[in-house]
Amino acid sequence: MRTDSEMPARAELSPDRQALIGQLEENHDLPDEDLKLLLTVEDPAVSDFLAERARAVRERVYGKDVYLRGLIEFTSCCRNDCYYCGLRRSNKKAQRYRLSAEDILSCCERGYALGFRTFVLQGGEDPYWTDQKMVPLVAAIRERYPDCAITLSLGEREEESYARLFEAGADRYLLRHETADRAHYEKLHPSDMSFEHRMNCLKALKRIGYQVGCGMMVGSPYQTVGSLISDLRFMQAFRPEMVGMGPFIPQSDTPFGDCAAGTAQDTLRLLSIVRLMLPDVLLPATTALGTIDPLGREKGLLAGANVVMPNLSPASVRDKYLLYDNKICTGEEAAECVNCLAVRVESAGYRLSMSRGDHIDHNLRKKGEA
Ligand code: SAM
Ligand code: SF4
Ligand code: FES
Numbered sequence: 001m002r003t004d005s006e007m008p009a010r011a012e013l014s015p016d017r018q019a020l021i022g023q024l025e026e027n028h029d030l031p032d033e034d035l036k037l038l039l040t041v042e043d044p045a046v047s048d049f050l051a052e053r054a055r056a057v058r059e060r061v062y063g064k065d066v067y068l069r070g071l072i073e074f075t076s077c078c079r080n081d082c083y084y085c086g087l088r089r090s091n092k093k094a095q096r097y098r099l100s101a102e103d104i105l106s107c108c109e110r111g112y113a114l115g116f117r118t119f120v121l122q123g124g125e126d127p128y129w130t131d132q133k134m135v136p137l138v139a140a141i142r143e144r145y146p147d148c149a150i151t152l153s154l155g156e157r158e159e160e161s162y163a164r165l166f167e168a169g170a171d172r173y174l175l176r177h178e179t180a181d182r183a184h185y186e187k188l189h190p191s192d193m194s195f196e197h198r199m200n201c202l203k204a205l206k207r208i209g210y211q212v213g214c215g216m217m218v219g220s221p222y223q224t225v226g227s228l229i230s231d232l233r234f235m236q237a238f239r240p241e242m243v244g245m246g247p248f249i250p251q252s253d254t255p256f257g258d259c260a261a262g263t264a265q266d267t268l269r270l271l272s273i274v275r276l277m278l279p280d281v282l283l284p285a286t287t288a289l290g291t292i293d294p295l296g297r298e299k300g301l302l303a304g305a306n307v308v309m310p311n312l313s314p315a316s317v318r319d320k321y322l323l324y325d326n327k328i329c330t331g332e333e334a335a336e337c338v339n340c341l342a343v344r345v346e347s348a349g350y351r352l353s354m355s356r357g358d359h360i361d362h363n364l365r366k367k368g369e370a
Helices: 015-027 032-040 044-062 101-114 131-144 159-168 182-188 195-208 225-238 264-277 287-292 296-302 334-347 362-369
Strands: 065-068 070-075 118-123 149-153 172-174 211-218 242-247 351-353
Touching: 015 032, 015 044, 015 264, 032 225, 032 264, 044 264, 065 334, 070 101, 101 118, 101 131, 101 334, 118 172, 131 149, 131 159, 159 195, 172 242, 182 195, 195 211, 211 225, 211 264, 225 264, 242 264, 242 287, 264 287, 264 296, 287 296, 296 334, 334 351
Parallel strands: 065 351, 070 118, 118 149, 149 172, 172 211, 211 242
Antiparallel strands: none
């Protein structure tokens, strides 16, 4: 991320900065100038206090539970050409695979036995997965696992398609907005992709009744403090149930292969700010955060995150879903990741919850308590 000003490091948090963070916690908002300071200041005491307040807020809403989502990366084929992603259609080195409906159902079966109650089906925008094929798959998962949440992350589709999938039993949809700054969006994507269309998809998903997740990479090429403030303003207005945010990590066979990765520090700071702005949002400590820092996910939980998403894909395809270089957990089995994550979550002072982990409306909860 570009910083506009360099500040000397401080061990103690100054009262004015403490007050700013207090104001963010209290009002879930701050003027742009203050947000800019929190996003750029090189003061470890600011990040520490942001994380401390974010933890307090998260514990007030969700207690000590960390929700588990089973990620099934079911196709590495994609018709799009996003400049940052290893699955982009122009990457001739990418290994393409497509799980069958039976493969996906057996991932769910294995996941259910391991305690998962949310399945996330994620993939490239693969033209093979038309509604004709996707709807019966979602309906089959819904029928077999009525107590589970089904989350889809299939990229941009038409509103009718989202509606059919919702009717078939999908409850949640993850579609990162990637950036709320149109000029930035156009630097991350070729001209056949449209900022408007992505935003319209997000609105359509909300209209239909999905629990919706938006989000962005931290430290993506050309990102500025201004674009991050646009992201935060967008989230305040859109009010997503989930926010997916991880560091950008270059993939060597993409146009951004030589760009710098986002940092753990910037990602953690943003996780805390988002938690304070949207107290009840579901916030994953992502695999990308665990990739740039071996303790990234633990630090994410300590900065306000409350979700982990281990991989449920068959081990044979895991090293083919390479959005970025050096991705972790590509050699492990699902059970190994769950055990590994349970230890990590506990080491951060939290506990893995085996519930569906639905979004809790902070205001309704407050009213109920009143
Ligand atoms: N194709 C769907 C889409 O784009 O929404 C879902 C799958 S896509 C691989 C999921 C997310 O991966 C994207 O929204 C993007 O933010 C993230 N991603 C892609 N390339 C990345 C990279 N190089 N570093 C970190 N995250 C990346
Ligand atoms: Fe395809 Fe999603 Fe990767 Fe873009 S980010 S190339 S849409 S898989
Ligand atoms: Fe996959 Fe640790 S979470 S091995």
